[in-house]
Amino acid sequence: MTTIEKVREDLKILTKYYEYENELKQAFQTVPHPRTEQVLKTYTEIIGTAPLDLYMIFYELYVLGNTQENTAEQLHYCVEQIRRKNAQLLQYFLTHINVKEGEIV
Numbered sequence: 001m002t003t004i005e006k007v008r009e010d011l012k013i014l015t016k017y018y019e020y021e022n023e024l025k026q027a028f029q030t031v032p033h034p035r036t037e038q039v040l041k042t043y044t045e046i047i048g049t050a051p052l053d054l055y056m057i058f059y060e061l062y063v064l065g066n067t068q069e070n071t072a073e074q075l076h077y078c079v080e081q082i083r084r085k086n087a088q089l090l091q092y093f094l095t096h097i098n099v100k101e102g103e104i105v
Helices: 004-019 020-030 033-046 053-063 069-074 077-098
Strands: none
Touching: 004 020, 004 033, 004 053, 004 077, 020 033, 033 053, 033 077, 053 069, 053 077, 069 077
């Protein structure tokens, strides 16, 4: 069963990937990195079914690499709302990953 800590680790991988996306796409053609490719595939599939507000939080925090403060400013929320929505996002990922793995949630 996947844990919230594992989701956080995966999101760090995604953030790093998107930070160096152009370089890594080229590198992966030469030397594949299956772990990162699987994380990308899994989270891309799940975020595609998420409510739009969670999608926007994901995009700002993990694709663009913005801080919670910058995200709050961009999306016209207060920082506490971003923290709550990020916690909801983590739970959304956790629930969907565990369902995908066949775990009872």
